[in-house]
Amino acid sequence: MLRSSSCSRAFALALVFLALSAAEAFAHCFVGPRFFPATLATDDPCVADEMSLPTVAWSKTGDVPAATEWDVSVELSKRITEDLGISIGDTWSNIHQPGGFTQAGFGNLETTLQYQLLKDGPHELALLLGLIVDWGGTGAINSGLADRWSTLTPTFYFGKGFGDLPDSFGWIRAFAVTGQIGYQFPTRNFDVDTGSFIPQVLAYGASIQYSMPYLKSEIRDYQFPDFINHLIPIVEMQLSTPVANNFGNSGLTTGTINPGVIWVGTYFQVGAEAVLPVNHSSGTGVGFLGQLHLYLDDMFPTTIGRPLLGGSSAPPQQLKF
Amino acid sequence: MRIRILFTSLFLATFSNVAAHAHAFLDHASPLVGSTVASAPHEVALTFTQNLESSFSSVQVTDANGARVDQGKAQISGNSMRVGLKSLSPGTYRVRWHALSVDTHKTEGSFTFIVGGR
Numbered sequence: 001m002l003r004s005s006s007c008s009r010a011f012a013l014a015l016v017f018l019a020l021s022a023a024e025a026f027a028h029c030f031v032g033p034r035f036f037p038a039t040l041a042t043d044d045p046c047v048a049d050e051m052s053l054p055t056v057a058w059s060k061t062g063d064v065p066a067a068t069e070w071d072v073s074v075e076l077s078k079r080i081t082e083d084l085g086i087s088i089g090d091t092w093s094n095i096h097q098p099g100g101f102t103q104a105g106f107g108n109l110e111t112t113l114q115y116q117l118l119k120d121g122p123h124e125l126a127l128l129l130g131l132i133v134d135w136g137g138t139g140a141i142n143s144g145l146a147d148r149w150s151t152l153t154p155t156f157y158f159g160k161g162f163g164d165l166p167d168s169f170g171w172i173r174a175f176a177v178t179g180q181i182g183y184q185f186p187t188r189n190f191d192v193d194t195g196s197f198i199p200q201v202l203a204y205g206a207s208i209q210y211s212m213p214y215l216k217s218e219i220r221d222y223q224f225p226d227f228i229n230h231l232i233p234i235v236e237m238q239l240s241t242p243v244a245n246n247f248g249n250s251g252l253t254t255g256t257i258n259p260g261v262i263w264v265g266t267y268f269q270v271g272a273e274a275v276l277p278v279n280h281s282s283g284t285g286v287g288f289l290g291q292l293h294l295y296l297d298d299m300f301p302t303t304i305g306r307p308l309l310g311g312s313s314a315p316p317q318q319l320k321f
Numbered sequence: 322m323r324i325r326i327l328f329t330s331l332f333l334a335t336f337s338n339v340a341a342h343a344h345a346f347l348d349h350a351s352p353l354v355g356s357t358v359a360s361a362p363h364e365v366a367l368t369f370t371q372n373l374e375s376s377f378s379s380v381q382v383t384d385a386n387g388a389r390v391d392q393g394k395a396q397i398s399g400n401s402m403r404v405g406l407k408s409l410s411p412g413t414y415r416v417r418w419h420a421l422s423v424d425t426h427k428t429e430g431s432f433t434f435i436v437g438g439r
Contacts, residue, residue, distance in 0.1 A: 030344070033430040121429070167433060217347040218432055220355025266343045266370060298343035301424035 028295050032121025033218055034161035034176060035211070037262045038293045040271045041236040042180055042205035045126040045159035047085030047114050049296040049305045051076045059275055059287030061095070066284040070094045078296075079307040083116040093145050105140025108147060114157075124161030124176070131155070136187065147186075148193075153203060155182030161211075163218060174215040179206035189245055199242035199249055209234040213264060232262045236273065254282040258289060269293045345371040345400070345422040347430055354432040361409035361436050365391070365416050367402045377421035380404050385413050411437025 029036040029046035036044045040055065055073040060066040075089030088111050094104040110132060117127040132153040139146025161176040162169070184201040191198050212224070212231045239255030260273025275287030297305035349368040352358050365382055375397035382391040382404065392405035402418065417431040 030428065033428075213346065217350075217354060217430055221350065221353045223353070266346075295343070298426070301343075301426065 028297055029126065029159070031119050031124050031126045031159065031161065032163070034124040034159075034163055034214065035264070036126065036159045036161075036176065036178060037209070037232050037234075037264055037269055037271075038291075039178060039207050039209075039234065039236055040260070040262075040273055040289050040291045041238045041256065041258050041275075042178065042207055043112075043130075043155075043157060045128045045157040045178055045180075046119070047079050047083060047116050047128070048077055049079055049300075049307075051294045051296055052089075052291055053294060055289070055291040057275065057287065057289045059277075060284040062277070062281045062283050063097075065098045067098065068096045077112075078304070081307050081310040085114045085116075087112040087114070090139075095145075103143045103145060105143040105145045106138075107145055108137070108139040108150075109135045111135070122164060124159075124163050126157075126159040128157040129155070130157060130182075132182065147191075149186050149188040149191075149198065151184050151186050153182040153184045155180055155203075161214070163214065171215060171219060173219055174211050175208065176211060176214075177206065177208050180204065183243075184240075196249060197245050197247045199246035200244040201240050202243050203238075203240045205236065205238035205255075207234055207236040209262075227263075230264050232264060233260075234262055234271075234273070235259045239278065250281065252279065252281050254279065256282060256287070260289070267295055267299050269295075343371055343422065343424070344426040344428050345369040345373060345420040346428065347418070347420075348400075350416070350432065352434040355434065357435040359437070362406060362434075364403050364405045367416075367418055369400045369402070369420055369422075371422040371426075372400050373397050373402060374421040374423055374425070378402060378419060380416060380418040382406060383415050383417070384409075390414060409436050 028048040028050055029044045036046065038044050038050060038052065052073065052075045055075070057071040059069050061069055071091050071093050073089060073091040075087055077085055077087040079085045088109070090109050091107045092105070093107060094102065096102045112130050112132045114128055114130040117129055119126050132155055134151040136148050136150035141148055157178070157180040159176065159178040163173045165173050181202070181204040184203055186198040186200065188198055210233050212229050216224070216229045236258040237255065239253055241253040242249060242251050255278050257276045257278060258273035260271060262269055262271040271291045271293065273289040275283070275289050277283035299305060346369060347367060348370045351366040352362050365380065367380060378397055380391070380395045380402055381389060384390050390407050390409060392407060395402050395404040402420070413433055413435050415431055415433050419427070419429045421427050
């Protein structure tokens with residue numbers, strides 16, 4: 001039964017991707033001269049036509065003794081209009097206990113509706129609102145990898161580049177920060193299976209990134225090798241803190257800090273990060289996170305790289321100089 | 322099995338018809354971005370990573386007071402854009418460009434260069 005529903009979901013995901021093939025195009029996360037890459041552990045501050053295929057994570061859990069966990073995720077993002085977008089994604093997990101016991105299966109299907117509040121090019125500022133829905137009962141409940149209940153997470157995202165600082169700041173202008181903060185509401189208050197309360201959680205994260213492409217094209221071209229000029233070193237942080245309905249559970253903040261680097265190409269980017277748990281409840285030792293991310297608007301500018309609605313068929317307005 | 326079905330479906334969908342267009346990034350500039358040149362250049366030349374739509378791409382060069390020092394309309398061919406300059410005195414100059422790649426992706430940017438080692 002589970003196998004059948006998962007196969008159907010895989011086909012449905014692929015069909016949704018194929019069906020979104022008739023609209024209009026502009027960009028992934030460009031804000032003025034600043035390009036914000038797709039971050040691996042958090043989300044970038046733009047609606048876009050893009051796909052993470054796949055994101056792979058390896059880590060050791062905080063259990064004693066620690067279990068080994070592999071996660072493989074896929075996420076497809078598609079603009080409905082220039083400012084409104086949806087994402088759909090899922091994660092397959094394999095958790096291997098030291099005694100030989102293994103849990104494997106899909107988590108719940110996750111969708112996100114996002115609206116672009118602002119893109120201020122001169123100030124390299126992007127603001128985004130989103131609603132993340134984790135659809136209860138769509139994953140491997142019996143394996144303990146998915147919940148029976150759904151979770152709603154209204155989330156605010158931002159991105160800010162420092163390129164609007166005075167020229168005298170020099171190479172510092174290539175820095176940028178992104179962040180997000182959301183509040184998770186489960187659709188149930190109590191888990192009858194485990195006899196515990198289901199907490200409401202504050203989920204937040206941020207990144208600080210240094211853009212070598214920006215340094216080269218906006219500040220100073222040091223004529224580094226081409227490979228170097230495509231790199232964006234980054235440190236991400238993702239945390240969650242139970243804040244309500246948490247009776248009898250630990251109120252401890254959990255999360256990870258992820259130093260890494262993203263290589264940005266014309267049609268795709270590749271990212272790799274180390275995963276450092278912030279405390280023992282968040283994991284054990286150093287994990288790994290890797291991602292191949294495709295820019296669908298560049299790969300398919302005349303088909304699925306366009307918004308579904310509201311795209312202009314008229315030629316763009318001629319620039320006046 | 323189901324993972325294989327999902328990945329196979331998505332990969333086939335993704336790579337079956339990739340077009341050779343994308344955003345036009347500034348690949349190289351003359352004078353170099355952020356450079357100091359001993360003698361005044363006669364033109365600014367920009368090379369991009371994609372071919373440009375000439376009617377909708379442009380470049381302007383201004384001095385420290387914001388006054389235009391370029392000679393007007395840029396010459397655009399393929400992935401390059403160049404504009405002639407008036408006689409430049411020592412000082413800092415800013416180049417602002419807008420590019421529309423042939424598949425209608427827009428990009429923009431600016432940088433400075435210094436003439437005369439000031």
